[in-house]
Amino acid sequence: MTGTGSIGRRLTFLLAGVAALLSVLSWWMVTGLARQAAERTQDNVLAASVTTIAETLRSEQGEVRLELPYSAFSMLGAISQDRVFYRVTDGTRVLTGYADLPVPTELEAVVGQVVFDTGEYSGEEVRMATVTRLVLAGTQPVPVTVTVAQTRGGVASISAELSQLAALLSVAFFLVAVTLSGFAARASLRPLNEIAAAVSRRGPSDLRPLRRAAPTELAPLMSSLNRLMDRLGQSIRSAEDFIAEAAHRIRTPLATVRAQAEIALRSAKDEDQKQRLRQMIRAVDESSRSAGQLLDHATVIYRADDLARSPINLSDLVRQTAAALEPTASMKDIHLKIDAVPAHVEGDPVLLDNALRNILDNAIKYSPPETDVRISVTEQDKEIRITVTDQGSGLGDGPVDVLTHRFQRGTNTQGIVGSGLGLTIVKDVLTAHGGRLELEQRKGAAGTCATLVLPSS
Ligand SMILES: Nc1ncnc2c1ncn2[C@@H]1O[C@H](COP(=O)(O)OP(=O)(O)O)[C@@H](O)[C@H]1O
Numbered sequence: 001m002t003g004t005g006s007i008g009r010r011l012t013f014l015l016a017g018v019a020a021l022l023s024v025l026s027w028w029m030v031t032g033l034a035r036q037a038a039e040r041t042q043d044n045v046l047a048a049s050v051t052t053i054a055e056t057l058r059s060e061q062g063e064v065r066l067e068l069p070y071s072a073f074s075m076l077g078a079i080s081q082d083r084v085f086y087r088v089t090d091g092t093r094v095l096t097g098y099a100d101l102p103v104p105t106e107l108e109a110v111v112g113q114v115v116f117d118t119g120e121y122s123g124e125e126v127r128m129a130t131v132t133r134l135v136l137a138g139t140q141p142v143p144v145t146v147t148v149a150q151t152r153g154g155v156a157s158i159s160a161e162l163s164q165l166a167a168l169l170s171v172a173f174f175l176v177a178v179t180l181s182g183f184a185a186r187a188s189l190r191p192l193n194e195i196a197a198a199v200s201r202r203g204p205s206d207l208r209p210l211r212r213a214a215p216t217e218l219a220p221l222m223s224s225l226n227r228l229m230d231r232l233g234q235s236i237r238s239a240e241d242f243i244a245e246a247a248h249r250i251r252t253p254l255a256t257v258r259a260q261a262e263i264a265l266r267s268a269k270d271e272d273q274k275q276r277l278r279q280m281i282r283a284v285d286e287s288s289r290s291a292g293q294l295l296d297h298a299t300v301i302y303r304a305d306d307l308a309r310s311p312i313n314l315s316d317l318v319r320q321t322a323a324a325l326e327p328t329a330s331m332k333d334i335h336l337k338i339d340a341v342p343a344h345v346e347g348d349p350v351l352l353d354n355a356l357r358n359i360l361d362n363a364i365k366y367s368p369p370e371t372d373v374r375i376s377v378t379e380q381d382k383e384i385r386i387t388v389t390d391q392g393s394g395l396g397d398g399p400v401d402v403l404t405h406r407f408q409r410g411t412n413t414q415g416i417v418g419s420g421l422g423l424t425i426v427k428d429v430l431t432a433h434g435g436r437l438e439l440e441q442r443k444g445a446a447g448t449c450a451t452l453v454l455p456s457s
Pocket residue numbers: 358362363364366390392393394395396403404408409410411412413417418419420421422423424447448
């Protein structure tokens with residue numbers, strides 16, 4: 001399954017992107033506001049300074065006179081170490097100060113009002129405040145213009161400092177926001193993960209509908225999941241029913257056919273006819289055996305999914321199963337020799353009996369008459385090993401692991417009835433119990449060694 005990335009990561013990135021945008025925006029705004037505030041402060045002080053000077057203007061014997069009050073400059077020095085320039089003109093003449101200070105343009109019209117301007121003086125940017133006052137010199141009023149200018153280093157450094165602080169705060173805000181985004185993404189995905197966990201915790205055959213409370217966004221997912229499980233459950237049930245029904249319907253008439261054929265065989269005189277009847281009985285045996293195996297396989301699939309776990313002593317189980325197969329073995333004069341220690345597992349006795357029966361059946365089936373089949377039960381390292389060793393034909397020359405595939409029979413099966421489902425059943429049962437099947441040719445002797453490995457309880 002190829003993923004299309006993680007929703008959590010996408011959500012985190014999205015939120016982090018928004019946070020970054022907000023951080024930059026707030027930094028930019030704070031920087032702008034800080035600069036504005038610093039400039040306004042400077043303007044206010046400049047205005048106060050220029051007004052203070054302008055207020056000292058008076059006329060004396062038709063001449064404009066002024067005092068430069070100390071306070072007018074000290075207040076400028078209070079806010080920064082910037083250089084201060086000033087000039088006073090009466091329209092045509094420079095009365096005092098720096099003559100080359102650039103004059104704010106179009107001033108004359110606004111009398112009594114402080115006008116601000118920014119210009120350049122002695123190689124530095126300066127902020128200037130200018131006010132014009134009419135001073136009565138002799139008979140007519142003369143407009144006198146006072147300008148105070150100050151370099152802007154202080155403003156720049158204050159706003160740089162604040163901007164740095166704002167940048168720091170923005171970065172901190174961004175980091176906090178990213179962390180919170182991660183949490184938020186995880187928190188909003190939690191219900192989804194909980195549903196996934198609840199589904200995967202279930203056994204594969206647990207197809208009950210999900211009944212957990214979920215956010216509204218997940219309701220469609222939940223209901224389609226439930227519908228899917230419902231359909232799946234139905235089709236599994238009908239498949240199981242079908243197999244059980246089919247196996248039953250095949251076996252019953254076959255048993256009748258077999259009984260009739262045996263009766264016919266007993267009364268048959270002609271050797272040719274007897275031969276045909278024997279073949280017929282064999283074919284019937286094979287079919288009913290296959291039907292039985294199919295039914296067993298269906299049972300295993302169904303029960304393995306929803307495994308019953310009851311405590312079982314495997315050595316008892318081995319003895320029981322061997323006893324059940326004793327008649328089959330004795331028909332070939334095969335001895336079943338059991339060497340078992342008590343070994344306890346948790347599991348489904350029906351399935352384990354079925355697996356054991358298939359392994360023993362093979363051992364007996366693929367062994368020549370008058371041989372031994374040894375069954376041992378041992379326990380080591382929390383593992384129980386049931387080893388069935390025969391003196392038969394071995395596993396043939398094909399690959400061994402395919403023998404556990406469905407309907408797969410070996411190359412050594414000439415004339416021996418079978419359906420190729422036995423080892424499939426064994427493997428499925430062991431897998432359901434957390435165990436495994438080990439199949440090997442016996443070393444140094446003819447025969448097969450099949451081991452059922454199960455975790456001990
Ligand atoms: N004890 C054994 N000795 C020899 N061959 C075996 C033995 N057990 C299994 N096999 C081989 O594995 C194949 C698959 O076994 P199984 O699934 O039980 O099918 P079958 O119906 O043929 O017994 C058999 O056809 C046989 O070739």
